[in-house]
Structures are given as C-alpha cells and as structure tokens.
Amino acid sequence: MSLLHAAHTVEARLEEALAAEGLSLAKQGVLTLLVEAGEPLPLSELAARQSCVRSNITQLVDRLEADGLVKRIADPTDRRSILAQLTQTGRDRQAAGAQRLDTVQATFAASVARADRAALQRALAGFQ
C-alpha cells in the first residue's frame, strides 16, 4: 500500500525532471519507442507496445505533433495505417529527456541499501 505512495512520489519527480525539457513521461515513452525502433511506427503499434488504448495514442501524437517532435506520415503498405515519424527536434529532445531520467533514477537507486535491492526486485516482480 505504501507502494502506491512511493510510486506516486517517484513518478512526480520524474515528471518534474522531464518538465524541464517540456516533456512528460507519456511523451518520453512514445519518443523512446520511436528512437529504439529506428524507423516510423504505426500508431496501433505504439498503442500495443505501451499496452494502452489506440485513442490514447491518437491524442498523445496530436500533442507531440503540435510540439514539433513527431510527424504523421502515410503508410505505403496499408492506407488504413498512419506512421509516427520522429523529427530531428524529437530525436534531440528524447536524448535530453533520457539524460534527465537517468539522473533522477540514480538518485533513487542510491537510496536503496545494497542488501535490500534483490528483495525489492523480487517483491515488485511478484506484483505483475
């Protein structure tokens, strides 16, 4: 139960760090998927990988496109599908965001005693 409280605290700090780049965890998540893929991805593929609903991605990409971080392009192989393509700004911003996240993550990791780390991993894995 303190799990929810702890997660809320951690999430708030990560959001705060990303806000310095004009990003959010949701936006950074999509940008990172696109960077890792190395090519444009269909919106439905993004939804599947984020295990969320398609309409969520529609709106998220709306905002990413308004920010100039992503562009919608047609899928040559299927006219129903729409691909999300990173812009150069999007690529740069993702890298900056990842850097910010790493810093915060290191702070939290340091707060967990070495002896507790394995137990924490085990316990969290058990919740899946």
Add this chain to the structure above:
Amino acid sequence: MSLLHAAHTVEARLEEALAAEGLSLAKQGVLTLLVEAGEPLPLSELAARQSCVRSNITQLVDRLEADGLVKRIADPTDRRSILAQLTQTGRDRQAAGAQRLDTVQATFAASVARADRAALQRALAGFQ
C-alpha cells in the same frame, strides 16, 4: 523503475475491485476520510489530507454528491467554508469498498515472501 509498473498493476486491480461498488480509489479515499473523522469536514481540509489541490476536491465532491454518497452543507462557523457530510448510502458504500480493498490487498501481501517484507518496507520508505 519496475516500481512504476508494479504500482500501475496494483492500482488497476484495486480500481477494478472498487468498480464493483461503483467506486474509485479517489472516491473511496474521500469517503474514508469522512468516516474516520466521524463528522463533516471542510473541502479544504479534505484537500489538505489528500495532499491535493482544492479544485480537485471540488470536482470529486461534485461526483460523490451526484452519486448520493455525500452532501454539501454550510459551515456554521465560517461562511466561506463548505462541509462535506456523508449520507447513509455513503457510509454503507465506504464499508463495502473497504472490504473489497482488504481482499485484494491480502492477495498481494501473500505474494511477497516473508523474508522480503522488511526489505520492501525499508526500500519504499526510502523513496518518500
């Protein structure tokens, strides 16, 4: 980092359990504060105890009132203040919700090895 994922999983299950009573974690949180207080509370007091913004409580109480679980009444000691008062339905529903939460919580607690419990508590506390 798997912390966020685990918390999301747990939260989803708790929400699902409360949905069976037409409740949510947010609604149950406010109802529980009122039950524990044993008397009507000012909206700003609810916001303070949930450590959230006042306008959040305004809208949450709007929905609770629409559900017939809570009533807004005037504060006799301060005409700026508005008190949230439980209805009988609200009291009953909170008890039912608490029961549902206990069940789910027991399930998760059982999934954590006894040996890992102390370490988990320590680690989570360190995140505050």
Add this chain to the structure above:
DNA sequence: GAAGATTGAGCGCTCAATCTTG
C-alpha cells in the same frame, strides 16, 4: 490582502461509437 470554493483550460487515460480501408 488572504483564505474559502469554484470555473475554465489542459494533460493523461478509458470507453463506446463512427468512419475508412482491407
């Protein structure tokens, strides 16, 4: 002026309904 509550706008998420293309 400061503290109470509310409103409007926006983010992130869900669901149900719709429209186009396969």
Add this chain to the structure above:
DNA sequence: CAAGATTGAGCGCTCAATCTTC
C-alpha cells in the same frame, strides 16, 4: 466483417483566474 484511426464523453488530476467572505 475486421482492423486502422478518430471523435465525444467522462474520470482524475493540475494550474491560473475569479468571486465571496474573513
């Protein structure tokens, strides 16, 4: 008919602005 995307409505949350009361 099924799969792609979108729209509209709603929950839960934040912030900035407003209005009333202290």
